[in-house]
Amino acid sequence: MIDYRLSAPITNAALNDLFGAAWDGYQQRDFAAQLKHSLLYVCAYDGARLVGFVNLAWDGGAHAFLLDTTTHPDYQRQGIGAELVRVAVEAARPRGIEWVHVDYEPHLAAFYRRCGFQHTEAGLLNLREISGE
Incomplete structure (x- = not known):
């Protein structure tokens, strides 16, 4: 049975282990600043093992943004x-969020459609690319 926890304490080690297992080429990072500025995040646990995570960032108003939706490969x-x-x-609704946005790669389009998201046009500017990094 998977237990879903809303904005419960989480360690960098647990998140880095999950992301390292799920994402090719992942490089460890410190999640503290990101989570501090999140509206909320959700962790999925199988016992004590972190097996899933999603972050909901926000603009301080009516818009929130899903980031880092991740499930451990053994649990996908x-x-x-x-x-x-x-x-x-669902946790965003009582917090006054009216719009939830998500960016995703094409192979994830069907997943997000099943989650209720509609395709929209959007723009993206990679600051590293235009600065020559």
């Missing part, structure tokens, strides 16, 4: 990612 295709998104969206 079991509905955990969709449940993480559902819990985050």
